[in-house]
Amino acid sequence: MMKKYPTSSYFFFIIPSLIGVLLFMTPVLTEDGWKVPIAILANLLAGFVAPIISYFTIIIFAISAIGSLIAKFVPRNNAKESSILYTLFYVNWFWTIIRVIGLVFASMVVFNFGPSVINNENTGGLLMNPDGGLVTFLFTIFLFAGLLLPFLTNFGLLEFFGTMMVKIMRPLFKSPGRSSVDALTSWVGDGTIGVLMTSKQYEMGNYTKKESAIIATSFSVVSITFCIVVLDTVHLSRYFIPYYLTVVLCGLVLAIVMPRIFPLANKEDTYIDGTPVDLSREELPEGYNSVSHGLENALAVAHANRDPRQFLKDGTRNVLDLWIGVAPVVMAFGTVALMLAEFTNIFAFLGKPFEPILTVLGLPEAAEAAQTMVVGFADMFLPSILGAGIEAETTRFVIAVVSVTQLIYMSEVGGLILGTKIPLKFLDLVVIFLIRTIISLPIAALVAHLLF
Numbered sequence: 001m002m003k004k005y006p007t008s009s010y011f012f013f014i015i016p017s018l019i020g021v022l023l024f025m026t027p028v029l030t031e032d033g034w035k036v037p038i039a040i041l042a043n044l045l046a047g048f049v050a051p052i053i054s055y056f057t058i059i060i061f062a063i064s065a066i067g068s069l070i071a072k073f074v075p076r077n078n079a080k081e082s083s084i085l086y087t088l089f090y091v092n093w094f095w096t097i098i099r100v101i102g103l104v105f106a107s108m109v110v111f112n113f114g115p116s117v118i119n120n121e122n123t124g125g126l127l128m129n130p131d132g133g134l135v136t137f138l139f140t141i142f143l144f145a146g147l148l149l150p151f152l153t154n155f156g157l158l159e160f161f162g163t164m165m166v167k168i169m170r171p172l173f174k175s176p177g178r179s180s181v182d183a184l185t186s187w188v189g190d191g192t193i194g195v196l197m198t199s200k201q202y203e204m205g206n207y208t209k210k211e212s213a214i215i216a217t218s219f220s221v222v223s224i225t226f227c228i229v230v231l232d233t234v235h236l237s238r239y240f241i242p243y244y245l246t247v248v249l250c251g252l253v254l255a256i257v258m259p260r261i262f263p264l265a266n267k268e269d270t271y272i273d274g275t276p277v278d279l280s281r282e283e284l285p286e287g288y289n290s291v292s293h294g295l296e297n298a299l300a301v302a303h304a305n306r307d308p309r310q311f312l313k314d315g316t317r318n319v320l321d322l323w324i325g326v327a328p329v330v331m332a333f334g335t336v337a338l339m340l341a342e343f344t345n346i347f348a349f350l351g352k353p354f355e356p357i358l359t360v361l362g363l364p365e366a367a368e369a370a371q372t373m374v375v376g377f378a379d380m381f382l383p384s385i386l387g388a389g390i391e392a393e394t395t396r397f398v399i400a401v402v403s404v405t406q407l408i409y410m411s412e413v414g415g416l417i418l419g420t421k422i423p424l425k426f427l428d429l430v431v432i433f434l435i436r437t438i439i440s441l442p443i444a445a446l447v448a449h450l451l452f
Contacts, residue, residue, distance in 0.1 A: 002292055005299045013156040013302035020151030024185050024193060034228075038148065038193065042141040049140065050130045054110045057128070057136060061103040061331070064088075064324040068096040084317055088324050095329070102328030105335045106135070123338040127331055134412060135331050138192070139323065145193050146318030153200060154305045154314065156298025157181060163294030166282045173218065174259035175211050176282065183219035191220035191413050196322065199420035208277045209423045210259075210267035216422050217264065217432050218255040220413050221247075226380075227404055233384040234396040239451065243400060246447045250405040250440045257439060263428045272421070329419030330412065337378035337410040347375040357438075361445040364392035372399045373441075377433050380409040394448045401444035408433040 027034040035043075046053070071089040091099075108114035109124040118124045127135045152158070162178030169177045178201070186194030195216055202212035227244055231237050258264055269277040284293050305311070340346050351371035358366035358373075368390055372383035380403055387399035408414045408429045417424050424432075 002288075002296050003300075005303055008306075009299045009303040012306055013160075013298050016151045016155040016302075017157040017160075017298075020148070020155070020157060023148055024145075024152055038144050039141065041144045042137065045140045045143070046137055050136075053136045053139060054106075054128060054130050057139060057327070058103070058106055058110055060139070060323050061099070061106050061328050064328050065096075065100045065103040067324070068099050072096065084320065087317075088320060091325075098332045099328045102331035106328075106331050117339050117343050118335060120342065122342050124331075124335045126338060127334050134334065135327060138327055138330060141192065142196075142322035142327070143319055145196055146320075146322050147315035149193075149196065149200065149318055150305075150311050150314045152181065152185070152197065153204075154301070154311065156301040158201070158206070159297035159301050160294040163282075163284075163297055164290045167290070170282065173214065173255050175214050175218075176207065178206065179211070179215045179219065182215050186220045191407070192416055194220040195413060195416045195420065195422075196318070199422055200318065202272060203421055205271050205273065208269045208271050210264065210269045211277075212422045213267045213424050213428075214259045214264050216417050216420075216424065217408065217429075218251075218258055220417075221251060221404065221407055230381070230384045230400050230404060233381070234388050234400045236393065236397055236400060239397065242447065242451055243397065246401050246444060247404050249447075250401060250443050253443060254405065254407075254436055254439055258432065258435065261435070263431050267423065326416055326419035330415035333410045333415040333418060334379075334412070341375055341378040341382055347371050347378070350374045354437075357441065358395075361398075361442060362449060363395045363398060363445060365390050365395050369395050369399060373402065373437055376403045376406045376409055376437075377414070377430070378410055380404065380406070380412070394445075394452045397448045397451065398441070398444045401447075402437060402440045405440040405444075406433055406436050408436070 023038045024036055027036055028040065030040060032043075049056070067085075067089040068091055071091075072093070104114075105118055105124050106128055109119045109128040112119060121129075125133075127133050130136050158178040158181050161181055162176055164177065165180040166177030169175050169180055173179070179198075182194050182197045182201070185197060198207065198212050198216045198220070201207045202209075207215065227247060228237070228240065231240055231243050236243065271277070284290060288296070348371040351374045354373040355366050355370040358369055363369060369387060372387045375386060376383045383399050383403035387396050390396050390399070408417075410429075414429050414433075417429065418426065
């Protein structure tokens with residue numbers, strides 16, 4: 001028997017959840033292609049703040065680095081663990097140093113000093129460019145995504161769909177039903193928003209360590225719009241439908257396989273507080289079906305989140321956490337990865353083992369394509385840029401597919417994951433990237449041979 005809730009609770013569930021779906025998951029056709037409203041808002045704001053965003057970024061990075069250094073000399077027992085200052089600045093020495101490095105790199109770019117390998121337009125300059133650079137754009141997307149994310153997370157939408165989708169998500173992907181919303185948000189909207197959602201759900205105790213790692217590295221794909229850009233870069237835009245279907249196929253295969261093998265299979269199935277996974281929360285009580293139980297769970301959450309002050313508090317906390325905790329990490333790791341790609345032969349060297357694999361798969365110009373199989377770890381767009389000059393359409397198609405399905409790239413998703421509390425280390429991301437590449441390759445090659 002369903003518990004009774006006042007009519008107002010139904011409104012608190014339905015209206016904010018619909019607003020969340022509209023903002024984060026509903027594509028709108030713009031001059032630049034299909035985009036979700038949250039990305040449109042971020043782009044509009046980015047245009048207005050372009051003249052000052054670089055300096056604002058420096059200020060935030062300085063607060064992040066200096067605050068973390070000061071925290072090292074203030075005993076932890078003097079700060080409340082639940083306070084925003086504690087969560088923002090009490091990080092270990094490794095992350096403190098990374099924040100300082102992010103500040104130094106950003107300062108070199110903005111004030112034009114230091115080695116050219118750092119403030120080059122293809123390394124640090126690419127990330128800090130006020131007109132569309134990743135780090136500067138992240139400040140605007142983080143503002144809107146952080147402030148408005150409670151529409152998706154605080155009013156029962158995850159509980160409603162989570163209960164209904166558990167019979168699909170749990171057996172297939174080893175993840176809770178509520179992760180279906182994370183997945184859809186990433187596929188339709190943007191992978192960065194998916195990582196943000198996953199991190200917040202993990203911190204709130206809704207995902208275990210293993211589940212958060214699976215969701216962040218399996219579902220946080222790039223948007224449909226960016227797929228169009230990738231395909232256009234390799235001059236194959238007329239093949240978008242078979243291309244995107246191949247990306248979806250690879251994504252599904254990988255999402256099924258990856259949770260069952262190292263390193264994701266070895267992650268602890270415990271929540272952030274150390275308690276073991278509780279699958280009983282996904283069981284249907286007697287007298288309920290998945291819809292009625294999902295609705296009751298949703299109404300319970302909506303009923304408990306009526307206070308607009310809590311909405312603003314959660315949203316503001318999200319924004320500060322992203323600006324201070326995540327953005328400097330993206331700057332540090334992204335710049336290093338792009339420097340290695342731009343000024344060293346390390347990716348060409350690391351790509352050599354892929355040359356015989358590409359040859360066995362019957363892909364022309366295997367030697368030229370080999371480095372594109374690993375350079376995507378630095379930035380997802382680099383394989384398409386390097387592969388654009390390859391003559392064979394078959395090979396270009398495979399490069400375009402694999403560059404998207406690899407998913408882990410340090411200039412965005414990889415850097416973001418490392419900046420959150422999701423329990424994945426750098427070496428984990430390297431292994432996941434390589435395994436995803438190896439599994440995607442034969443699928444993409446098979447479709448390419450059928451297509452061309």
